[in-house]
Amino acid sequence: MLNKERVRQYWEAEPAGFRYGQSAEAEVLCRATEWQRYALEPYIPGFAEFGRYAGKRVLEIGVGLGVDFSQFVRHAAVAVGIDLTVAGAELTRQRLGLMQGEANHYGLSRADAESLPFRDDSFDLVYSWGVLHHSPDTEAAFAEAFRVLKPGGTLKAMIYHLCSWTVLMVWVRYALLRGRPFLGARECISRHLESPGTKAYTLREAERMAGRTGLRDVQIFTKLGPGDLLTIRASKRYEGKPYRLVWALYPRWLVRFMGDRFGLYLLMTANKPTSACAP
Secondary structure (H helix, E strand, O other), X not given: OOOHHHHHHHHHHOOOOHHHOOOOOHHHHHHHHHHHHHHHOOOHHHHHOHXXXXXXXXXXXXXXXXXXXXXXXXXXXXEEEXXXXXXXXXXHHHHHHOOOOOOOOEEEEXXXXXXXOOOOOOEEEEEEEOOHHHOOOHHHHHHHHHHHEEEEEEEEEEEEEOOOHHHHHHHHHHOHHHOOOOXXXXXXXXXXXXXXXXXXXXHHHHHHHHHHHOOEEEEEEEEOOHHHHOOOOOOHHXXXXXXXXXXXXXXXXXXXXXXXXXXXXXXXEEEXXXXXXXX
């Protein structure tokens, strides 16, 4: 199985979204990363429904820079966040420290999504955006989310979609253009899309995985992400002249015209039965 330490090291080096707000000033960093996150992914607030969980207990798995978590802190009765990295936990604490007294009912710690340090039936909502597909055992992470949900509680998670523009681009770059057209898309993204071992799922695979953990009323829809549209800021590995040309010539109009069907994001909402059944 993939060494989880390699995953942690990748995200320690560059927490998701950090490239959009690098600054020595905490307030500047926090404002820039929040603005950029919701500018690039404006559908997050509608999916997360931050205000809906007033008076509820919320767990976020993988807080990253803490942008979404700070919204839950503003609304939920109790918001608890975990991250695999020291950087994620510390940057989130930094953000919450700027909230001027609003952040007085939260918990934040380093923890592993595959072994959550919480009792069964603890949370009304478990939320995770773009995290669980990086865990070496994603299904174990889903099972843990199910375990800590209260009966009737909800899981909201975004995981990666295999049949997407982003996955196609990674396959073209690392398989086709290297003369290895028979190298599978899953292998390409495992090696080259973000942290080592990253996974992506078809709609049916995601539904089945959620069902095996015991989740019910599973609803999943696809969404174009900024990676599909190349509206993201290129990471260091894609800063050369050839990549700048790709960014300039990329047919975003065609991707948008095709709609969300081939988007990288699978947005999942599912519930724990009020009378929990064995998966």
